[in-house]
Amino acid sequence: MFWKPNAACAMHPCRRMHILSGLSVMVFVLAWMISSASTLHAQSPVTLARDGQTMASIVVQENAPAATQFAATELQKFLSLVTGATFEIRHQPSDSGSSIFLGYSPTVEKHGLTLDKLKPDGFYQALINGNLYLVGRDDPSDKFMPVDRDELYDKEHGTLNAVYNFLEQECGVRWLMPGEIGQVIPKLDVLTIEPGIHCENPVFTDRKMDYLGHFLKFKDIDDFTDSRMEMTLWLMRQRWTTDNFQRGLHSTDRFEFGKRFGQSNPEYFALQKDGQRAINTRRGSYLCWSEPGVAKEFIKDARAWLQGQPPQSRGLSEWSANCFTKNQVCVDPNDAYKHYACQCDKCTAIQKKYGADAKDYSSVIWPAIVEVARGIEDIKGAYISTLAYPPKLFTPQAVQMPSNVHVRLCITGAPSIYAPDLYRQELALLQQWSKLMHGNLALFTYQNISRFDPLEVAMETMPRATAQFYRDTKPYIRGARILRAGTQMTTNMLDYYIAMRLLWNPDQSVDELLDDYFLKGYGPAAKPVAELYERLESLWQTIYTFYPNLQAQDVRYARGKRQGAAKEQDLWNKIYTDQQLTQFDHWLTEAQQLAQGSPQIQARISLLRKNFYDPLKAKRDQFFTRQQN
Structure with a gap:
């Protein structure tokens, strides 16, 4: 499964055989099975569309919160693109066909899908008695649609998360990068859903990325979208947090x-x-x-x-x-x-x-x-919210921290895995802060040295280090805000995508996530593109730790300032060598050839050449021209 849930509130008998954790969850399942009119075993799968004809309608209460109503329009739009069928949005169930109920209602409560089982951003997907329920906690006070905002939407919209999860898991939809170029929309002749109840909660309730496109204008963002609202929508599709645990700095x-x-x-x-x-x-x-x-x-x-x-x-x-x-x-x-x-x-x-x-x-x-x-x-x-950041990075002495102080600890994060001494220091500091704050601690991590010339043309990619970091820190934190300050969306997009999924559930296999990304995004060209990224990840580790004896050995000075990072001469002579660039060019050429007949995939590959390979080669050529002169 692409988006692997971390917790299940009930068992899905066919598609999702999740292991139940905790006595309270098992009690909930038993209560539901006893009270339901028929058990899961007596129910049958439900077909929502066949051969371009709809067999269900979308039901939203007339006075539903704006976020629930927006979830209905998103579901309607993408179901139509996937199946070719038209799904009506109604306020009452139809007399014929199945219903897809969105948002919380008395009908939902009758089936035991209670909101108190959900963390912020969590949701249910349930197929009961022939009807589908996509339910989360939605803020009833908000009167604006999410995409009417020119800013990040931080009102609770759990139902929208349920819709996006459904579209990914059941329909195969993906939003790999901002804009239409990043959308993967399979065509299904038949869309059938298995019965059962699935409850999903994020492991980390705090999940943020920094320096995003039109917010701090990437050089290449217009190759993806010309709209800040489209960028906001993409982040919501990545399950951007609604947790406001700590803001400001x-x-x-x-x-x-x-x-x-x-x-x-x-x-x-x-x-x-x-x-x-x-x-x-x-x-x-x-x-x-x-x-x-x-x-x-x-x-x-x-x-x-x-x-x-x-x-x-x-x-x-x-x-x-x-x-x-x-x-x-x-x-x-x-x-x-x-x-x-x-x-x-x-x-x-x-x-x-x-x-x-x-x-x-x-x-x-x-x-x-x-x-x-x-x-x-x-x-x-x-x-009161604040940072644990120089000049007050360390836990205070002789001070009892009250519960109404929210702290975000600033450390290097995933890149420090490449420098074991620094990583041990950072984990020790994190554990000290977590103990002081009783686990109610968020992080601010730094993956941002590629904003400095000449590294701005490099690809600061580290999905495997990111996966290890959030598995290691899971017991101590409620989440993280990741600062990625690269200058281009093209060189950031994979790491944004993977990091948001790992912040939802760090126990997922990062290799499976990467396989899915390349297969869905690059189809027949998946192999050479995956090989390119794997090489780039290995080279970035080399760049980051090129001078081991000069690496920052003190946690105070580590954030985004790698004294051990490769300088320009070594970058071009020993890392991004002529041989390496020839190999990059070979992989991209092979990918373009394999993707013939798929304009969308070819467009994605062209972005890698235009916004990564070409600037990298130009910067290298400029260096050697200067050397000759």
Whole structure:
């Protein structure tokens, strides 16, 4: 199975023989089997379409949430493309044929498909008594369709996840890359579904990718889509998280401390070695975190936001989305704090007391953040979000972390597997944070050195390292936000696709996922394209660890900054050699020949040549031209 579920709420007797885990799940199954009008064994498969004729209709309650209604239009669209049949969307079941019920309703509840069994983004697929149920938790308060947004859609839409899973598992549909070029839509003369109940929940509720196409314009994104909304839709089809566990980063300058307090309270700001305060520097204002007034101002700001007051009530020009979202407030030092760190007597004394060196200020900053969290504890559901990132990467000493602090730990992530010493350090740090946060911890990981010239033309691909990393970290975290800062969608698309599936369930076989990607995406050309990617993955490991003795040995300096990564001369003379590029060209030429008669597959292969091979060869040729001159 392509999208392997991690948990089943009931047994699918034919297609999905999932192993049930946990007594509560078995009790649920037994209760359903006893209460049902007929057992699964007495039921028969149901045909939804045959020879272009529909044998079912889609049923959505008239007052269903917008996300449920959108799920109906997506199901209708792709079922029509797969079967050639027209599926009507109705508010009541038809007198003839089967019904495909979408979303939660009294009918669903009658069959025991209760929402309390579902994690955020989880769903049911059930065929009971001749009708199909695709059900998840959908936000009833939202009045807008997901694709009406020019931003990521973060309202709960579990039913839409059920629809996408159904289209992938039962119909063979794939969305391998953004836009129509990435759609794989098989043609089925007959679509028949087996009876049974399937419940699926993600292992990680926090699943995000950074630097995506039209959000931070990739050079080649227009080869895929010219619409940010289409990009958003593609991410939703990859089961983008609706979990808002931790948002925002480097936020304190958005609180406008320099504007509000620069003159009246200079003691709020970091004292520099020259005796000046870090007020309105070229990178913003930097704070003295040991000054009690700083935490007090943060508390006042947070309470004003959470209680619905206007920003002007606190002297702010706006409630910045980087700091203030829903029921959370992000309190996090500006980036590059180490260059402006406070040198006052109190901050210096704390540093000395806890034995911290000059590069880490965890013992100075974390107590202030905890104080802010204590100041909003009485507001139900409110919390402070922040990063464990330099200058406060390490777990704080002599501080009890309250439950209303949400932390995202910043580490290298999957690439560190290539550097075993660093990987051991990062796992140890992760485990320390997980213990402190009782497992309620998310990650921010970095796969981003290909944004730097000349590596920007390389392919930073590491699906197998990604799979190992999330299997290893599964017991300790609730998910991750992966920063991939390559400059092109073409060189990122496979890793986006595979990573999103592994964040849903890291126990899947990455080799099976890759086989499916290449077979579905490249058909008769799957073998040479798969060989190309496998070679590129091996070469990236070589690039990443080219100078082992220079690799960053300290977790503080590792994120995205590989001192051991290959420099330009070695990149072209020893890694991307003339022999390697000749082999790349051979694989792409062979793939184009094998894909003759399939314009869509040929278009995908052409993207690999245009946006990867050609820029790589041009950059290499430029290097040797410079050498000759």
